[in-house]
Amino acid sequence: MSALVAGGGAVAAGAAMAGGTDDKAPRRRASGELRGVWVATVANRDWPSKPGLTAAQQKAELIAILDRAVKDRLNTVIFQVRPTADALWPSPYEPWSNVLTGTQGKAPGWDPLGTAVKEAHARGLQLHAWFNPYRISNQSDPSRLIASHPARKHPDWVVKYGGKLYYNPGLPQVRAFVENAILDAVKKYPVDAVHFDDYFYPYPVAGQTFDDDAAYDRYGAGFANRAAWRRGNIDKLVRETAARIKEIRPGTQFGISPFGVWRNIATDSHGSDTRAGVQTYDDLHADTRKWVRQNWIDYIAPQIYWNIGFAAADYAKLVSWWAGVAKGTATKLYIGEALYKAGDPAQPTAWQDPAELSRHLTLAAKYPQVRGHAFFAAKELATDPIGAMARVVADHYKQPAKPPR
Numbered sequence: 001m002s003a004l005v006a007g008g009g010a011v012a013a014g015a016a017m018a019g020g021t022d023d024k025a026p027r028r029r030a031s032g033e034l035r036g037v038w039v040a041t042v043a044n045r046d047w048p049s050k051p052g053l054t055a056a057q058q059k060a061e062l063i064a065i066l067d068r069a070v071k072d073r074l075n076t077v078i079f080q081v082r083p084t085a086d087a088l089w090p091s092p093y094e095p096w097s098n099v100l101t102g103t104q105g106k107a108p109g110w111d112p113l114g115t116a117v118k119e120a121h122a123r124g125l126q127l128h129a130w131f132n133p134y135r136i137s138n139q140s141d142p143s144r145l146i147a148s149h150p151a152r153k154h155p156d157w158v159v160k161y162g163g164k165l166y167y168n169p170g171l172p173q174v175r176a177f178v179e180n181a182i183l184d185a186v187k188k189y190p191v192d193a194v195h196f197d198d199y200f201y202p203y204p205v206a207g208q209t210f211d212d213d214a215a216y217d218r219y220g221a222g223f224a225n226r227a228a229w230r231r232g233n234i235d236k237l238v239r240e241t242a243a244r245i246k247e248i249r250p251g252t253q254f255g256i257s258p259f260g261v262w263r264n265i266a267t268d269s270h271g272s273d274t275r276a277g278v279q280t281y282d283d284l285h286a287d288t289r290k291w292v293r294q295n296w297i298d299y300i301a302p303q304i305y306w307n308i309g310f311a312a313a314d315y316a317k318l319v320s321w322w323a324g325v326a327k328g329t330a331t332k333l334y335i336g337e338a339l340y341k342a343g344d345p346a347q348p349t350a351w352q353d354p355a356e357l358s359r360h361l362t363l364a365a366k367y368p369q370v371r372g373h374a375f376f377a378a379k380e381l382a383t384d385p386i387g388a389m390a391r392v393v394a395d396h397y398k399q400p401a402k403p404p405r
Contacts, residue, residue: 032402034299034334034372036076037069037381038130041099042083043138046378051102055109058100062112063119065378070123072381072389073397077120078195078257078374081113081185082131084138085151085167089113089188093181095146105146117189126403128193128255131182133237134174135199136165150177159212162205169201169233169285170215179241186248193253194245198303200234200286203278230285238296253298257336257374258288260304260318262325272321274313292331300331301374305338307350308359316363323367332371332404335364339375342388354387358395371404 040046047065048058069077081088086097086104089112095105100112113129120127136151137144140160145151151158151165157174159166167174186194201210216226223229242254263271263279270289271279280286291297302322306313319335326333337360341351350356357375364370375381375389384390 031371032404034076034332034374034403035072035074035397035401036078036128036301036334036372036374036403037065037074037378038078038374038376039065039080039378040083040376041080041088041097042132044099048099051099058108058112059110059115062116065382066116066119066123066125068378068382069125072393073400074375075124075401075403076126076128076192076374077116078128078130079113079116079120080130080132081116082182083135084132085136085149085181087181087185089185091181091184093150093177093184095149105148113185113189113191117191121190124400126192128195128253129185129189129191130195130197131185132197132199133178133182134167134169134201136167138164140165159210161202161210162208164202166202166210168212168215169237170212170219170230172219175233175237175240178237179244182241183244183248186245186252190249191252193255193298194241196256198257198259198280198284198286200237200280200284201230202284204283227282227285231281231287234286235290238291242296255299255301255334256288256291256297257301257303258286259284260302260306260336261313262287262289272313273317275311276313289325292325292329292333295330297331299334299371300326301334301336303336303338303376305336305341305376307341307348307356308363309350310348315360319360319364319367319370323369326369333369334372334374335360335370337373337375339380339389340377342380342384343386352386354391357388358391361392361396 044050048061066077083097085094087094088097096107098104100108117127140163142152142158142165157167157171159168216229220229223232245252245254259278259280261272261274261276261279263281264274264276265271267279280288292300304315304318306315308315322333337357341347342357344351361373381389
């Protein structure tokens with residue numbers, strides 16, 4: 001996802017380390033494949049196009065996204081319904097999102113999540129409800145939140161960091177609240193999946209400290225160090241959320257789309273042949289490899305948002321690495337694709353080639369563990385500035401496909 005939405009692209013410069021490739025035969029597609037698109041609502045990135053549209057205008061824009069997904073023979077829409085500790089459905093836990101009306105807590109006059117589920121299913125699409133667990137606000141002044149906001153009622157839950165506000169993942173009461181807020185949507189709507197993005201502890205900001213001293217002093221006993229305790233907190237969120245989803249709505253999946261690099265091989269012999277500037281295990285305290293190996297989640301969709309041959313993080317090497325992680329597990333592997341980079345003049349030369357994304361799917365098809373792809377994001381699906389998505393559809397999506405179950 002973009003840096004605004006999901007911190008993607010945080011890769012240090014540096015030459016890739018030498019490594020082999022996997023030449024397995026192309027996989028069979030008999031059991032279906034995910035063809036997904038993310039619909040980001042934070043900061044009105046993909047939808048609605050701006051705050052303050054009428055309910056009819058908002059609904060029309062949403063329907064257009066669903067119809068475009070069908071046109072491109074996709075089968076899954078990953079719809080961001082909790083962008084910043086708020087809600088795109090009538091929630092008893094959190095206020096209506098300001099992306100709808102421009103005013104946090106103001107009802108939009110309709111139910112976006114309920115409508116999205118109904119209209120997606122009517123078109124044969126799955127609807128994965130996408131939640132950001134801990135981000136409260138993309139600014140740092142709590143007084144700018146609505147007076148009834150849980151973060152104002154519980155200021156001890158809040159950490160200011162990097163010019164933003166976050167809930168403290170180290171507090172058990174925060175974890176319980178976040179789970180309850182998310183699971184309210186699962187109780188109310190037949191969503192096909194609960195989806196988390198790559199934000200757990202926030203991406204590092206140079207010269208700043210995430211102040212969780214008091215929580216660590218109170219709850220950190222039994223852990224080797226603060227980093228291990230933080231990973232333990234995120235592990236609990238993942239395991240508890242997974243268990244509670246299965247209790248409430250057993251057919252609903254739980255998937256996570258992390259930053260594409262777990263750890264670099266220079267840090268850990270189990271890591272990928274990369275030189276990424278961010279490692280989820282160390283920097284976001286998210287042990288994404290463990291979640292797959294332990295079968296805690298139904299699917300993982302790492303954001304492999306780099307081109308084939310990119311020195312610091314080569315798409316080909318990362319697909320091979322993630323396929324190895326998923327091999328022998330019950331966790332389905334989907335690949336997150338950077339559609340938003342195609343044709344962007346700020347991106348490397350490879351992204352100016354309309355065939356780059358199509359080559360990604362051709363390469364990934366060599367690995368039987370790869371069960372599909374998701375594209376970031378809906379705005380680029382519609383505009384497709386250099387025809388990269390049209391090329392993917394022509395080369396790989398000639399016929400409709402059902403997602404894996």
